[in-house]
Amino acid sequence: MTTQSPTTNPTRLSFSGVSKSFGVVRALRDVSMDLRPGEILALMGENGAGKSTLLKVMSGVYPADQGQITLDGTLQNFTSPLDARRAGVRVVHQEPDIIPGTTVAENIFVGELPRRAGRFVDWTKLNDDAAQLLTSFRFGQAIDPASPASDLTAAKRQMIEIMRSLRQGLKVLALDEPTSSLSEAEAEDLFALVRQLRDGGVSILYVSHRMNEILGLSDRVAVLRDGAMVGVRPAAELDQAQLISMMVGRTLEDGMRKTRQTAGPVVLEADGLVSPDVRDVSFSIKAGEVLGIAGLIGAGRTELAKTLFGALPRSAGNIRIDGQDTRISEPRDAIRAGLVYVPEERKADGIFAERSVMENASIAILRRISPFRLIQKAEERRIVTDFASRMRVKTPSLEQWIGKLSGGNQQKLMLARWLATQPRVLMLDEPTRGIDVGAKADVYALIDELAKQGAAILLISSELPEILGLSDRILCLQAGRITATLDAATASEESILQAIMPRHV
Amino acid sequence: MTDTPALTTSPKRRGVIRRIVTAIGPQNLSLLAALVVLILIFGTLRPDAFFSTRNLAAILNAIAILGIVAMAQTVVIISGGIDVSVGSIVGLGSIVAATAMLHFDSAFIGILAAVAAGSLAGLVNGLLITKGRVNPIITTLATLAIFQGLSFIVSNGKAIGVLNTSFNWIGSGRIGGVPITVIVFVAIAALMVFFMRATDMGRNIYAIGGNPNAARLAGIRIERYRVGVYVLTGIVCGIAAVLLTARSTSGQPSSGSAGLELEAITAAFLGGCAMAGGRGTIIGTILGVLIIGTLNNGMLLMMVPNFYQLVAKGALLLAAVMIMEFRTGARK
Numbered sequence: 001m002t003t004q005s006p007t008t009n010p011t012r013l014s015f016s017g018v019s020k021s022f023g024v025v026r027a028l029r030d031v032s033m034d035l036r037p038g039e040i041l042a043l044m045g046e047n048g049a050g051k052s053t054l055l056k057v058m059s060g061v062y063p064a065d066q067g068q069i070t071l072d073g074t075l076q077n078f079t080s081p082l083d084a085r086r087a088g089v090r091v092v093h094q095e096p097d098i099i100p101g102t103t104v105a106e107n108i109f110v111g112e113l114p115r116r117a118g119r120f121v122d123w124t125k126l127n128d129d130a131a132q133l134l135t136s137f138r139f140g141q142a143i144d145p146a147s148p149a150s151d152l153t154a155a156k157r158q159m160i161e162i163m164r165s166l167r168q169g170l171k172v173l174a175l176d177e178p179t180s181s182l183s184e185a186e187a188e189d190l191f192a193l194v195r196q197l198r199d200g201g202v203s204i205l206y207v208s209h210r211m212n213e214i215l216g217l218s219d220r221v222a223v224l225r226d227g228a229m230v231g232v233r234p235a236a237e238l239d240q241a242q243l244i245s246m247m248v249g250r251t252l253e254d255g256m257r258k259t260r261q262t263a264g265p266v267v268l269e270a271d272g273l274v275s276p277d278v279r280d281v282s283f284s285i286k287a288g289e290v291l292g293i294a295g296l297i298g299a300g301r302t303e304l305a306k307t308l309f310g311a312l313p314r315s316a317g318n319i320r321i322d323g324q325d326t327r328i329s330e331p332r333d334a335i336r337a338g339l340v341y342v343p344e345e346r347k348a349d350g351i352f353a354e355r356s357v358m359e360n361a362s363i364a365i366l367r368r369i370s371p372f373r374l375i376q377k378a379e380e381r382r383i384v385t386d387f388a389s390r391m392r393v394k395t396p397s398l399e400q401w402i403g404k405l406s407g408g409n410q411q412k413l414m415l416a417r418w419l420a421t422q423p424r425v426l427m428l429d430e431p432t433r434g435i436d437v438g439a440k441a442d443v444y445a446l447i448d449e450l451a452k453q454g455a456a457i458l459l460i461s462s463e464l465p466e467i468l469g470l471s472d473r474i475l476c477l478q479a480g481r482i483t484a485t486l487d488a489a490t491a492s493e494e495s496i497l498q499a500i501m502p503r504h505v
Numbered sequence: 506m507t508d509t510p511a512l513t514t515s516p517k518r519r520g521v522i523r524r525i526v527t528a529i530g531p532q533n534l535s536l537l538a539a540l541v542v543l544i545l546i547f548g549t550l551r552p553d554a555f556f557s558t559r560n561l562a563a564i565l566n567a568i569a570i571l572g573i574v575a576m577a578q579t580v581v582i583i584s585g586g587i588d589v590s591v592g593s594i595v596g597l598g599s600i601v602a603a604t605a606m607l608h609f610d611s612a613f614i615g616i617l618a619a620v621a622a623g624s625l626a627g628l629v630n631g632l633l634i635t636k637g638r639v640n641p642i643i644t645t646l647a648t649l650a651i652f653q654g655l656s657f658i659v660s661n662g663k664a665i666g667v668l669n670t671s672f673n674w675i676g677s678g679r680i681g682g683v684p685i686t687v688i689v690f691v692a693i694a695a696l697m698v699f700f701m702r703a704t705d706m707g708r709n710i711y712a713i714g715g716n717p718n719a720a721r722l723a724g725i726r727i728e729r730y731r732v733g734v735y736v737l738t739g740i741v742c743g744i745a746a747v748l749l750t751a752r753s754t755s756g757q758p759s760s761g762s763a764g765l766e767l768e769a770i771t772a773a774f775l776g777g778c779a780m781a782g783g784r785g786t787i788i789g790t791i792l793g794v795l796i797i798g799t800l801n802n803g804m805l806l807m808m809v810p811n812f813y814q815l816v817a818k819g820a821l822l823l824a825a826v827m828i829m830e831f832r833t834g835a836r837k
Contacts, residue, residue: 311722332724341722349722352715354783363712363723370705417723 011070012037012203013058013089013172018067020053020227023407025434027053029228030067035172040194040204042214042235045224046247046497047297047462051207054224055174058205059091060084071171088171094180096161098149105130105145108163133163137193155186159193166197173197174205179213180298191217209296210502211240223247241494244501248464248493263289263472266323267456268339268425270308273317277303279480281317285425285456290447292471292488293460294496300480301460302344305427308458309334309341321424335364338424342414342431344460346407350414353403357395358384360402361413365420387416392442408439415446426450427458432466444470464493476500529788532777536792543796547803554806562684568798569690570595570745572791574765575772576697577741579790581641582773583701584734585714585782586634589645591742592765593652594626596758598746600656603665603756612672619750620743626652627739631732649766656758665756676751686748693741697787710734714782767818768797774825797821 013035020028028050035041045051056062058069060078069076071087078084081091098107105126106113114129116122130145143156152160158178165173175194179187194217198204208214214221215235223230223246230246264287273281277300285291295301306312308319310328319326321337328334334341343349352360361384362369369379384398391412395405402410411431418426428447432440447470451457461467467474467488474491476484476499484499529537547555554560574591581588598619605618626648633644667673678685701707712720713727721727749761774780775796776789800821804814 309722330726331722332726335724343722348716349718352712352719352783354715355711359708359711363708363720363725366705366708373704373706375703375705375708 010036012072013205014068014070015054015058016068016070018054018057018064018069020057020062020065023434027227028057028064029226031224031227031229032067033222033229033232035203035205037203038198038201039220040198040206040218041232042218042221043205043207043224044209044211044214044221044243044247046464049224049247050227051224052176053227055091055176055205055207058084058172058174059089085165085168088169089174090165090170090172091174091176092158092161092165092178093176094158094178095154096157098152098157098160100150102149103127103146104143104149104152104160107149107160108133108145108167110164112167133166137163137196139189142189153186154181155183155190158190162193162197170197170202172203172205174207176207177209178206179208179210187213211243215239215243244494244497248497263287264454267321268308269318269320269323271318271320273304273307273314273319275303275307275312275314277480278307281477281480281482283475283482283485285458287424287454287456288451289473290451290457290459290471292467292474293458293477294464294467294474295477295500297462298479299477299500301477302429303480304477305341305429305458305460308339309427311341335421335423338422339427340364340418340421340423340425341427342418342429344429344433346410346414346434351402351410354401356399357388357393357402357405357413358398361388361398361416361420364417383420384416387420388413391416391419391446406436408435411435412439412442415443419450423455425456425458427460429460430462431459432461432463464496467496468493478502530786533786533789533792536775536777536789536796540792540796540799543799543803547799547806550803551806555803560802560806564798564802565687565690566684567801568794569684569686570748570761571765571768571772571797572690572794573693573741573745573748575769575776575790575794576694576787577738578766578769579773579776579778579785579787580697580701580710581734581738582770582778582780583714583782583785584710584730585717586641586731586734587645587770587780588630588735588738589642589766589770590626590630590649590652591738591769592762593649593656594623594739594742595746595749595762595765596656597626597652598623598743599750599762600660600665600756600758602746602750603667604659606667606669606672607665610669612669612675615667615669615672615750616747619746620740623739623741623743623746624736625739627736627742628732630739631735634735635728635731653759653763660756660758662758664753664758664760667750667754667756673751673754676748676754686752689744689748693744694787694791701787706730706733711783714784716783767822771818771822771825772797774822774829777829779829780826793825 011034015031015033018028018031019026031054043051043054053062057064060080060083063079071089076087078087078089084090099110108130109126114122114125127145131140134140134143134145139159143159149160162173178190182190194204194206206214206218215238218235220232221235221238221243222232223243225247266284267287269284271282281304283291293301293304303312307314308328310330310333319328321339326337328337347353358380362380365383366375369376369383381398388398393409393412393416395409402413415431431443447457447459459467459470468491471488474486474488474496475482476486476496478500479502486495486499526534574595578588578591601622602615602619606615630645630648633639634641675685680688701710709720709725709730712723712725713730717727750756753761772793773785773790775793776785776791778785778790800817801814804817
């Protein structure tokens with residue numbers, strides 16, 4: 001074991017006034033936090049609260065814009081994860097990479113393989129050392145040091161990664177959602193390992209959404225909200241309800257929906273949809289209705305929308321539009337039926353960065369305005385000008401490359417692209433992600449306006465105030481299933497979180 | 506929300522020079538400059554031979570076949586693919602046309618046979634790449650060998666003479682003093698520019714190469730387009746095969762077509778194509794072809810031995826790609 005015994009210094013790792021922004025998004029705001037030697041500190045917060053950014057700043061992936069990080073009282077300025085690792089600060093992810101084609105033992109001892117005669121790997125010693133290390137953490141039975149590392153499950157990869165970091169002198173270990181792909185038994189093994197490390201003096205920062213797990217395992221709990229530290233409390237003093245109330249309470253922006261009118265006839269019905277990340281989902285949406293979809297990352301929200309859109313293969317289920325069974329096997333079918341999807345990943349799934357604003361905005365209606373395959377350029381210009389000015393797009397000209405515009409203007413153009421098709425059902429996936437406040441307000445106004453005109457809108461958002469402020473009804477998804485359908489008039493952030501957070505350990 | 510027209514849209518009236526620049530594309534100006542420099546160099550070194558009408562006509566005649574193939578190559582590269590087998594398709598088309606005319610003494614049948622063979626070869630490429638999910642370079646590298654092998658099998662490795670005079674007229678005839686080969690090249694160039702700029706299909710090809718995910722999510726059937734561009738290339742190679750066969754009055758399994766892929770790909774990259782797709786223009790490629798044609802002609806006049814010319818051609822492809830990458834890097 002290379003872990004240090006607790007020093008006289010009461011804090012191991014300390015954040016003081018750390019801030020980090022990405023463009024207009026303030027991911028961390030003036031975060032201060034102390035991690036003590038030999039404790040498990042849980043880190044909680046909604047999607048986008050800043051947990052990942054905090055881990056990345058801590059491990060040198062990003063520099064902090066402001067503030068200081070000290071380790072054992074010494075100011076640190078990690079410029080890379082390797083830098084942080086050398087100082088004993090390590091982040092272990094859900095499914096750590098292993099070196100393909102090597103054994104478990106080689107992965108643990110990488111960079112310091114025992115040698116014989118100066119240059120040949122001493123395989124016997126290597127395997128014995130690895131077995132000894134594994135046994136000391138009671139994994140001697142479960143993991144064979146000589147077996148290929150690529151055969152290991154996610155759980156065992158995490159263990160191996162932790163073993164490897166122990167070899168290199170571990171002071172601070174951060175675990176990022178370690179149990180999300182683990183079975184219950186595997187999770188128990190991990191908890192035992194984490195406790196053993198804590199008792200050996202390692203400081204553990206444990207990021208998870210699972211409240212039971214956190215309350216049972218950790219010594220203290222830190223909660224982030226909108227990038228700011230809400231508070232750090234001893235786990236023994238907290239229960240689930242208190243945790244949720246710490247996580248929520250974000251300010252609701254006023255006037256998101258000016259009008260909520262009685263919805264019209266049912267436009268879209270999904271019946272028993274099944275695809276890789278969607279499990280038996282049924283719902284319907286009416287004309288003029290905004291249906292919010294809430295869920296944690298990985299709950300299957302985007303996958304649900306893409307399944308409806310024909311972009312992900314559907315293995316079961318029916319889609320009816322206006323009561324008619326509609327065959328949707330590729331996006332083109334959905335678009336023709338008036339069902340469109342504005343993707344979350346604008347760069348990867350939306351824009352053609354090196355093409356003009358005009359071409360980007362008109363691509364979905366191009367066939368319609370091209371009789372005999374000849375683009376009617378005057379018609380194209382008229383339609384694009386119309387929708388782009390309705391969306392208040394700011395661009396020097398329609399010939400400008402879209403990649404040169406701001407994120408907000410790109411997003412407005414994506415909306416313009418799809419509005420030009422005059423859809424019946426509009427699926428918006430995180431429509432306000434990464435855009436500035438002014439553009440957000442425009443998007444909210446647009447959703448309101450479209451609903452008033454009778455469009456059915458399916459709104460995916462990680463921002464609970466947005467979901468609450470814009471939706472008529474809210475579908476809560478967890479692990480690909482609908483766990484609740486809430487009426488937005490009576491729903492609260494608490495009731496949504498209750499429905500989307502995993503219940504079991 | 507309709508009161509603020511935040512867009513400046515009307516294109517202003519421009520001067521003649523500005524309009525010419527826009528037509529060529531500002532990114533192609535450096536190519537034009539390079540071409541002028543080359544012409545000046547060879548013109549200075551061999552003023553007697555280089556500027557003669559005969560020589561300038563020879564340059565145009567020499568690049569016609571390459572130009573046609575390079576334009577098709579450009580469309581494939583813009584769509585995100587590449588076709589290494591173009592030279593072999595031309596060779597196959599040439600042999601098939603000559604063989605067909607051994608049996609039916611008809612220029613029409615000869616042309617039809619070459620184009621049919623080319624489009625079939627393109628279809629094979631396209632289906633292997635989309636349905637077979639084989640990487641485009643690997644696919645067309647394999648079919649480069651296969652198509653060439655087929656031409657050798659059919660022709661027994663020898664040229665097949667063509668006696669049909671109306672067919673051979675395509676290769677040697679002139680209309681108003683302009684060689685028919687050059688007329689065909691110019692006509693195909695005009696069609697290609699029009700196809701890429703004015704039709705929804707041209708736009709969609711740029712979209713598919715630029716961002717295939719986004720193209721699919723925008724409702725474009727990208728597999729059909731991917732097959733389509735290879736078939737188009739096959740057809741165009743079939744036309745090139747007709748010109749080659751008519752010019753040499755014989756079906757040629759490899760002479761005149763082998764190595765065409767190197768020059769066609771070089772021209773496309775010189776003209777501004779990017780390996781990743783989504784970028785490049787027909788006009789740019791034509792300028793690239795002119796540069797290659799001038800270089801080849803100049804080296805010939807300077808009596809640079811053949812072996813050295815091959816080294817120069819390879820170096821030019823590398824230089825073209827490096828310039829392209831450098832420009833892209835500077836922009837990002």
